[in-house]
Amino acid sequence: MARITASVYTSHVPAIGVAIDQGLTQQDYWKPLFQGYEFSKQWLKQSKPDVVFLVYNDHASAFSLELIPTFAIGLADQFEPADEGYGARPVPTVIGHPELATHIAQSVIQDDFDLTLANKLDVDHGLTVPLSLMCGQPPATDFQWPCKVIPFAVNVVQYPVPSGRRCFQLGQAIRRAVESFDEDLNVQIWGTGGMSHQLQGARAGLINRAWDNKFLDRLIAEPEALSQMSHIDYVREAGSEGIELVMWLIARGAMADVAGGGAPVLKHRFYHVPASNTAVGHLILENPAEATASNRSEPA
Numbered sequence: 001m002a003r004i005t006a007s008v009y010t011s012h013v014p015a016i017g018v019a020i021d022q023g024l025t026q027q028d029y030w031k032p033l034f035q036g037y038e039f040s041k042q043w044l045k046q047s048k049p050d051v052v053f054l055v056y057n058d059h060a061s062a063f064s065l066e067l068i069p070t071f072a073i074g075l076a077d078q079f080e081p082a083d084e085g086y087g088a089r090p091v092p093t094v095i096g097h098p099e100l101a102t103h104i105a106q107s108v109i110q111d112d113f114d115l116t117l118a119n120k121l122d123v124d125h126g127l128t129v130p131l132s133l134m135c136g137q138p139p140a141t142d143f144q145w146p147c148k149v150i151p152f153a154v155n156v157v158q159y160p161v162p163s164g165r166r167c168f169q170l171g172q173a174i175r176r177a178v179e180s181f182d183e184d185l186n187v188q189i190w191g192t193g194g195m196s197h198q199l200q201g202a203r204a205g206l207i208n209r210a211w212d213n214k215f216l217d218r219l220i221a222e223p224e225a226l227s228q229m230s231h232i233d234y235v236r237e238a239g240s241e242g243i244e245l246v247m248w249l250i251a252r253g254a255m256a257d258v259a260g261g262g263a264p265v266l267k268h269r270f271y272h273v274p275a276s277n278t279a280v281g282h283l284i285l286e287n288p289a290e291a292t293a294s295n296r297s298e299p300a
């Protein structure tokens with residue numbers, strides 16, 4: 001049986017991809033940010049997922065503003081890095097898992113979540129920057145990501161966007177789907193985007209450290225209550241692009257405790273400002289059976 005062993009949460013920012021691609025990660029501006037992911041890269045190597053179910057948002061790269069699905073699942077064999085206006089990032093093609101993705105689509109749609117099926121999907125910084133942060137740059141000699149990836153795109157670009165509550169429920173349906181797949185697979189679910197940031201208008205540049213850290217606390221300890229928060233609260237407190245955080249609730253909803261299992265173990269927590277215009281937040285939560293004291297980044 002496939003199982004979800006862990007969830008990862010991380011912000012994305014295109015400039016992080018540029019810093020990696022241009023070898024700038026040791027510069028004064030970037031060094032503290034990338035240090036926060038050193039533990040994570042080691043952890044990922046140890047935890048060896050077969051598949052990452054990667055919840056992200058497309059930024060009008062694969063989907064034009066003419067057609068915007070609320071939830072879209074990538075069913076293809078592979079997904080190319082998108083050209084976001086400066087050529088595609090020099091990162092590997094993302095290899096999918098069509099069998100598991102199709103099974104999840106079948107199960108989740110029968111569970112009353114109407115997904116869009118994406119048979120071709122170029123993936124933008126929303127997906128490739130989290131992969132780069134967690135995996136580092138794959139060596140030229142073995143230029144591939146270390147695991148398969150199922151892209152799952154959520155509309156947080158044009159209103160109306162899905163509620164946090166809906167996202168949290170969807171995560172629970174995804175967990176049921178993964179656990180009914182009849183192959184022994186180590187699956188992680190990643191929720192990406194956020195934290196506080198606003199890219200346009202009078203409040204451009206907004207960052208809210210206190211709110212972000214409270215969001216991290218609540219995501220760990222009381223995700224169900226957090227999922228009730230309304231859009232207006234996200235936008236007021238975390239800026240217009242802070243709404244990307246609803247995607248973290250999909251990953252959190254897929255964790256064991258939400259279905260009556262044990263509480264997740266906090267493996268790593270990191271927060272840093274600034275990265276371009278964005279506050280960067282990052283968590284790793286493991287389901288209890290997977291957790292060992294030796295691979296934790298900080299004392300429990």
Ligand code: DHB
Binds near residue numbers: 199277278
């Ligand atoms: C930035 C952040 C984003 O989430 C994004 O999609 C584009 C740019 C930024 O901080 O520059």
Ligand code: FE
Binds near residue numbers: 012059126193241244
């Ligand atoms: Fe974004």
